[in-house]
Amino acid sequence: MNLILANHSSYPRIGEAAEFHLLRQTIAQWERGEKSFADVQRAQNEAVRRAITDQVTAGLDIVTDGLIRWYDPLSHIAGKLDGTKINGLLRFFDTNFYVRQPVVIGPLRWTGPILTEEYTFARSVSPRPVKAVITGPYTLAAFTIVQSESYRQRDRLVEAYATALAEEVRKLVTAGASLIQIEEPSILKEDGPWDVFAQGIRVVASAAEPAHVLLCTYFGDVLPLYHKLLELPVAAVGFDFTYSPRLLEVIAAEGSPKPLALGLIDGRNTKLEDETTVCLLLEKVLPAIRADYSYLTFSCGLEYLPRDRALLKLDRLVTIGRRFGHVTRKTETPGN
Numbered sequence: 001m002n003l004i005l006a007n008h009s010s011y012p013r014i015g016e017a018a019e020f021h022l023l024r025q026t027i028a029q030w031e032r033g034e035k036s037f038a039d040v041q042r043a044q045n046e047a048v049r050r051a052i053t054d055q056v057t058a059g060l061d062i063v064t065d066g067l068i069r070w071y072d073p074l075s076h077i078a079g080k081l082d083g084t085k086i087n088g089l090l091r092f093f094d095t096n097f098y099v100r101q102p103v104v105i106g107p108l109r110w111t112g113p114i115l116t117e118e119y120t121f122a123r124s125v126s127p128r129p130v131k132a133v134i135t136g137p138y139t140l141a142a143f144t145i146v147q148s149e150s151y152r153q154r155d156r157l158v159e160a161y162a163t164a165l166a167e168e169v170r171k172l173v174t175a176g177a178s179l180i181q182i183e184e185p186s187i188l189k190e191d192g193p194w195d196v197f198a199q200g201i202r203v204v205a206s207a208a209e210p211a212h213v214l215l216c217t218y219f220g221d222v223l224p225l226y227h228k229l230l231e232l233p234v235a236a237v238g239f240d241f242t243y244s245p246r247l248l249e250v251i252a253a254e255g256s257p258k259p260l261a262l263g264l265i266d267g268r269n270t271k272l273e274d275e276t277t278v279c280l281l282l283e284k285v286l287p288a289i290r291a292d293y294s295y296l297t298f299s300c301g302l303e304y305l306p307r308d309r310a311l312l313k314l315d316r317l318v319t320i321g322r323r324f325g326h327v328t329r330k331t332e333t334p335g336n
């Protein structure tokens with residue numbers, strides 16, 4: 001089993017040192033008219049460089065840009081589509097993190113790249129493969145206020161978001177993305193129609209070919225949907241084990257035909273995992289995964305942690321990987 005060490009998605013934007021407050025300060029100055037948007041972009045670029053440097057220095061095989069430029073997982077994407085506006089703040093699941101809620105006011109249309117330039121920059125400054133991350137159509141729909149009669153039915157809204165995201169994914173693939181993570185936490189929190197969710201994933205995943213698609217869920221117990229998720233047309237599936245205490249037992253007993261992203265390092269708790277405990281879990285579950293590789297990662301993005309704790313989490317993940325004989329790869333990894 002090839003155990004690939006990967007960041008999940010987001011990364012803290014600020015830290016204790018003064019230089020880690022540059023982005024927030026620059027945005028505030030821009031809002032007051034004291035800085036230009038070009039100044040904001042330069043500050044964002046520097047913050048992305050620092051986030052990638054942290055991940056590379058720790059020894060990860062696959063990094064992300066930390067979603068540094070994202071205000072939140074919803075408005076950053078939905079707000080750039082025609083037919084939407086952005087409403088007030090809404091709590092994001094059971095976190096202390098708030099998102100700006102999308103409002104659909106007309107026909108949803110993709111009019112141009114949203115994430116491609118961000119991804120291209122991250123690739124240009126990273127010596128390791130960069131994973132692209134995108135919020136899935138079902139989660140976008142679940143958080144959207146509908147003011148257009150065309151989308152009163154959930155299936156129509158998911159379909160419209162999936163169609164728009166498919167265009168975005170095609171641009172990411174053209175830009176060189178060969179591993180794309182679709183994040184769908186909302187399917188674990190709603191007793192919604194599975195067929196609608198699955199069709200949305202099919203539309204987006206088909207647009208990603210020949211790139212590998214990693215479908216990630218978090219912030220909920222995935223056990224009731226475990227087998228259904230494995231049947232979807234994606235290369236790998238990722239799980240947040242902090243919400244699914246029995247999932248490891250099920251995987252060990254029933255296995256998986258696909259690579260899994262094992263979110264065994266808690267991305268929201270500052271407490272560091274015991275290395276021996278996590279290694280014992282890996283020894284139990286990895287033999288049951290009938291694939292050439294899987295990912296060791298975090299339960300969710302790391303933006304919920306202070307930067308100093310995020311660094312320690314990175315180090316702990318890599319230390320655990322090395323106990324399995326892992327050596328950080330300088331060559332291409334699956335999906336990259």
